[in-house]
């Protein structure tokens with residue numbers, strides 16, 4: 001067949017499989033399956049995050065290890081020629097990512113970076129995402145409580161049919 005090591009073959013297979021579905025698409029469908037609702041590419045946010053989860057006040061960037069220089073990752077290789085060109089290019093990418101993260105955090109967003117190589121370990125990726133997003137929610141809970149308090153009709157008041165439905169859901 002070919003002379004690839006099992007590890008190389010796995011990675012190549014992964015790339016073939018994911019060539020139809022870009023890494024972002026993979027993360028989106030993962031989040032979707034987990035029941036998260038999100039929005040895509042918000043142009044008004046610094047760095048145009050790939051995925052925005054307003055409810056969790058979180059944004060997700062899905063980064064290719066090579067282009068965004070995943071630290072200590074074997075996929076963040078340095079091309080053999082034009083090294084100076086690549087170094088400049090990489091430095092620009094890394095600087096932009098850093099800037100976007102800082103700006104977003106200033107605006108109160110939690111910034112999550114998912115590296116392309118992580119997509120092969122779905123279980124630990126899911127674990128990390130769930131933990132991070134849960135944290136984000138508990139941090140913004142005072143806000144959530146206030147919002148519920150403001151919008152929820154008092155018990156016993158028949159404001160609308162929808163309110164009744166959500167009430168019965170919480171009670172059951």
Ligand SMILES: [Zn+2]
Nearest residue numbers: 065070073117
């Ligand atoms: Zn990586």
